[in-house]
Amino acid sequence: MARIAVAGFQHETNTFAPVKADFDAFAVPGAWPGLLRGAEVIAGTRGRNLPIAGFCEAAERAGHTLLPLSWTAASPSAQVTDDAFARIANQILEDLSQQVGLDAVYLDLHGAMVTEREADGEGALLAQVRALVGDQLPVVASLDLHANVSRAMVDRADALISYRTYPHVDMAETGARALAQLDGLFNGTAGRATAFRQIPFLIPLTAGCTLSEPGRGVYARLAEIEEARPGVMLSFNCGFPPADVPDAGASVIAHARDQTTADAAADDLAAYVTEREDAFGADILPAGSAVTQAIELVRARRGPVVLADTQDNPGAGGNGDTTGLLRELLAQGASGVLAGLLHDPDAARAAHDAGEGAVIEVSLGGRTPGDTPLDVGVKVAAVGDGQVTGVGPFYRGARLQLGPCALLALDGGRVRVAVVSRKLQAADRAPFLHLGADPAEAAILALKSSVHFRADFGPIASDILIAAAPGPNPVDHTQLAYRHLRAGVRLMPNGPTFLGAPRG
Ligand SMILES: [Zn+2]
Structure with missing residues (x-):
């Protein structure tokens, strides 16, 4: 049985919003339990619809030993302050560095965090974790369906596993799937080959609902692809558009035992989404x-x-x-x-x-x-x-x-x-x-x-x-004054293409 360090640091950043998330936004309980440390991480989240709760419950059932570090989430807002990011990330890293005999790391992340300095908060955190634990130790993270996934995140994790429902009624279930993927890495039924595809148009939040089309169909197709290709784990992220960062927007992540299979699965799902661009319009x-x-x-x-x-x-x-x-x-x-x-x-x-x-x-x-x-x-x-x-x-x-x-x-x-x-x-x-x-x-x-x-x-x-x-x-994302989005993305389904930052 494995010894798994677990931690969580969640923020969804709207870079156009009025108020930043400082340290208190994470420390003070509100909708979420506040900043938990050590054994509180498990006790304070148990039974809730949270990824870390689902992961820990599944890991305990499987007989793994959990080494809880810290867990925190703040309400979505403008950027996380550099002070808050440094204090929380350093606490996770310091506690991680104290662990002995580690077999894996699990992180409960959102995937759309922007700090004052970092356009890709999770990419920065995963880089620090990877630097600490080395290339061989499995690092698995769960993500929100609204993650703005970057290549840096994909390259530094062995698996990124996203929610499949919006409303997010499967947060705890996603944590349990992250444990299943980690167990698959341990026993060889899952693999480290990863394919990542970015969708060329931004999806309005309201069009990502999975109770109706086109969202429902996307996740049905995802399940079909997994069924047809054993060992494949797929995620579709609708992305979080009000974020002026290069990687804002929807993406597909596929994990498999070999690269050819991962690529084929990711291409299949990405094609399903892009062929339905018309259906992702805003009904407002x-x-x-x-x-x-x-x-x-x-x-x-x-x-x-x-x-x-x-x-x-x-x-x-x-x-x-x-x-x-x-x-x-x-x-x-x-x-x-x-x-x-x-x-x-x-x-x-x-x-x-x-x-x-x-x-x-x-x-x-x-x-x-x-x-x-x-x-x-x-x-x-x-x-x-x-x-x-x-x-x-x-x-x-x-x-x-x-x-x-x-x-x-x-x-x-x-x-x-x-x-x-x-x-x-x-x-x-x-x-x-x-x-x-x-x-x-x-x-x-x-x-x-x-x-x-x-x-x-x-x-x-x-x-x-x-x-x-x-x-x-x-x-209507065309109302947002983007400067840092990657060039070539359509701001709305079938909408105008972002060509780069305006001059001046
Ligand atoms: Zn979300």
């Missing part, structure tokens, strides 16, 4: 039209109708505080609205100070550059301490720490907004239920999320509309 409505349609659907006795406020999705680096969709709902007189999760610690604090039932004036949200707060009178419908356990398939079991929370009633109660002190993607019903608001009873749900909401809200929604309100995660 201007916020005003989306609200109008939602109101019409409710009049026709449908509901809850979900409006996905994708461009301010905290899961894609948004601050969770833009007010555009809320203003549209108020302007069009929508009723039965439940909106959230709006990130505004000041409004939450004011609501707690005033107490339930109080009527107060607040300056709601709008701290994102280019947005403005909504100055409005509200009734404090409920307050909560923000200690919430996730109930949906995505955040299942997660002990979410949202800080002081409040449910604010606007426009005579026609619109209710769930306000949180720590930003969280609206991917679970629990934070709303915590404030006494049942999403299943709302007519319209305005959710700050792109796709993850579908796991828990999809089953109760009659209709889902993707609304384009202002925010730092534009679905």
Whole structure:
């Protein structure tokens, strides 16, 4: 049985987002457990839908010895500060250097980390790990489906294994697949030959959903290829477009026992994706039209109708505080609205100070550059301490720490907004239920999320509309001022080609 060092360092970086991730963003628990070290890595993640939890549970079952180093993740945002990256990476490396008799290293990574200095955070971390353990020791990492994979990452790991679902309901399962791949490397049923292919167009986040086409078909094809070629392990990464780095975008990784097989498997899946470029377009409505349609659907006795406020999705680096969709709902007189999760610690604090039932004036949200707060009178419908356990398939079991929370009633109660002190993607019903608001009873749900909401809200929604309100995660990537993307990539499916940095 093997001795395996395990560590995790996850960040998804939107280089166009307003706020960087400093050391505290990783250290303080929020949606994730904070910075764990040593035995806490296993105890603090056990049972959760997290890759490291799935890896460790499978490894324990197989009788391996786990040597936990550190694990941390921060909410998606702008760049990781050099200070945070150095402190966390150095802690992992120092603890790794103390281990004796190591047989392998497993890393739970996202794959789209950018630091102030490094365009390829995971490439830099894997290089340091590889330099420490040498070329022979197997290094295996799991990645998010939104990884922006680089050649440097591929060359420094023996296997990179990505999620296959979006919403990511298979994070723990992916960790278990990483263990299976590592066991395959130990016993010779898997191999070190690797093929890497980058897809020549960026895929909008909302088009990567695996509950519908074209995403569902991609992963069905992936499974067919693996079935037909024993020993092959494939990953398809949709990529994370709001990242101004050379390797932003979708990719295929294939591992096999020989290079010919790895190349053939990667080419097969890459061809399947590129032949379907048309199908990856964005299906999105201007916020005003989306609200109008939602109101019409409710009049026709449908509901809850979900409006996905994708461009301010905290899961894609948004601050969770833009007010555009809320203003549209108020302007069009929508009723039965439940909106959230709006990130505004000041409004939450004011609501707690005033107490339930109080009527107060607040300056709601709008701290994102280019947005403005909504100055409005509200009734404090409920307050909560923000200690919430996730109930949906995505955040299942997660002990979410949202800080002081409040449910604010606007426009005579026609619109209710769930306000949180720590930003969280609206991917679970629990934070709303915590404030006494049942999403299943709302007519319209305005959710700050792109796709993850579908796991828990999809089953109760009659209709889902993707609304384009202002925010730092534009679905139309041609609106992003790229400078560092590799030349030749199409910014949207069948869209304009990035030719290089503009002069001047
Ligand atoms: Zn993701």
